[in-house]
Amino acid sequence: MNVRRSAAVLAAVAVIGAAPPAAADPSPSPSQAFPSALYGGKDPKFDGVWRQSLALLAQDTVGVKPAAKSVEWLVRQQCADGGFASYRADPTTACDARTMLDTNATAATVQALSALGGHDAVTGKAVTWLKSVQNKDGGWGYSPGGASDTNSTSVVIGALTAVGEKPEQVEKGGKSPYDALLKLALGCDGDSAGAFAFQPDEKGKLAANADATAAGVLGALGKGMLVKPGEKTKATKGESCEDPNTPERAAANGAAYLTKALAKDGHLSSALAGADPQPDYGNTADAVVALAARGDTGQAEKSLSWLEKNSSTWAAQNGPAAYAQLIFAAHATGTNPRDFGGADLVKQLNATGPAPQTAEKTRAADEKSDSDSDLFGVWWYVGVCLVAGVGIGFLFSGRRNRQQL
Incomplete structure (x- = not known):
């Protein structure tokens, strides 16, 4: 499962009172039969729509036209009310009350299909559904009814922007998504100054979360997963933290926190309980995109160089979503994803699913x-x-000379 979704998935599990999902078997047994249109070989139960959306968006980003059947598979995952579940093994069966709809999967699909074009009816219904499950604080949780979190709210902001909506005008009870994000932004005290929390804890306290901060920076800027290389601005290193009372200020604070967190080793780290911290490749890629979105490309480029040298094994193990994250990071910094530390990310992504139309x-x-x-x-x-x-x-x-995708 994509690391960016892990905290949200666990939060959703808590909401519905189920046990946390077990890690997917890295190599499916011969008895497992996944759709031929799907990217990736791992069990898609928890991330099928998410990883498909990222794969198609990444292909479009680099000028590759995805296989028609892969796009059609994604479209057919939509429920009649407009929402998407994480994965539906049989899309011919109508969704019902037992279908666990997923705001993250829905928002990612909107971003992918909006980029591909020609799917306004699908994305329109999806956005209508997202608006219908917006929380009273203006944000979104992973599942409808779940407490708002930074990652889910930010990916929905990206979807709204992708279809031309103005996130600040999408309100519930007078609150917009930006209001929800500002409530999840930490102040300027201590080592966590400027960060975003994923969600408040049981006591209502906020704890810094690097991945939520990367998502929060993008959300506060009104941007989605795909960030075009922009003009460079001054580096955030040493920039003073100020009261996060506007989305722009919260984004600046978050970028400064990420810059500081990345400066030591060039990457972010995470650890399971009782284990030593390990490099977190996916979160590092997200942080690169977030910094580049503000034009803070100094640390972004350094961390991208670290990813070029160190992320190949992680990407191969995690498949299409991981390759897509690296492509987004490369694209955001103006780096060629076809020569990423000597590797062709586009070719590697394409190899995880059906051959794209351009390759055919x-x-x-x-x-x-x-x-x-x-x-x-x-x-x-x-x-x-x-x-x-x-x-x-x-x-x-x-x-x-031949160029093969």
Whole structure:
């Protein structure tokens, strides 16, 4: 499961009173049959729609046209009311009260299909559903009715922006998503100054969360997962923290917190209870995107360089969503994802699912070119034989460059 969703999933589990999901088996058993249109080989129960959305959005970002059946699979996951579950094994069966709808999956789908274009009816229904489950504080939880959290609220803001909505005008009880985010932004005291919390704890206290901070910075800026490289601004290192009373100020504070957290080792870390902290590749990639969104590219570029050197094993283990996160980070900093520390992230992402349409066309063109080349070779040979009779020889040399996605 994508690390960015883990805290939200556990929060949703707490809401419905179920046991936390077990980690997916990294290599499915032969008896497991997942849809051929789906990206990734792990059990999609908890992240199928999420990872599909990220994969398609990443492909579109780099000019790759996804396989039509993969897009259609995502569209068919929608329930009649407009919402999306994390995964529906049989989309021909109507959603009912037992279907666990997922704000994160719904918002990610909106961002992906909006980028691809041609799916206004689907995204329109999805946004209408998201508005219908907005909490009274202006935010969203992972599941409808769950307490608002920074990650869910921010990914929904990205969806609203993707369809041309103004998040500040999407209100419930007079509260907008930005009001919800500001309540989850920490003040300027101590080592946690400027960070965002995921959710308040049982006592209502806020604790700094690096991944929530990366999401919060993007949300406060009104941006989604895809950030275009922008003009560089002054670095946030050393920037004073101020009262987070506006979304812009909260974003600046959050960026300063991330810069400080990344400066030591170039990456963020996380740890399970009782274990030593380990590099958190996904959260680091999210932080790179968040910093780049503000133009704070100094630390973003340093951390991206760290990812280029260290993230290959993590990405291979975690599949399409991980490759997509790295592509988003590369894109946000103006880095070529096809030469990411010597690796081609686009090719690696494409290999986790159906061949994209552009790749299919490229192969067809190559096959035609090979056929034409063979025909040319016959006539070249005949020509050489003819001119050899009058004592004249020619030397032909050539090289055909092919780019394979």
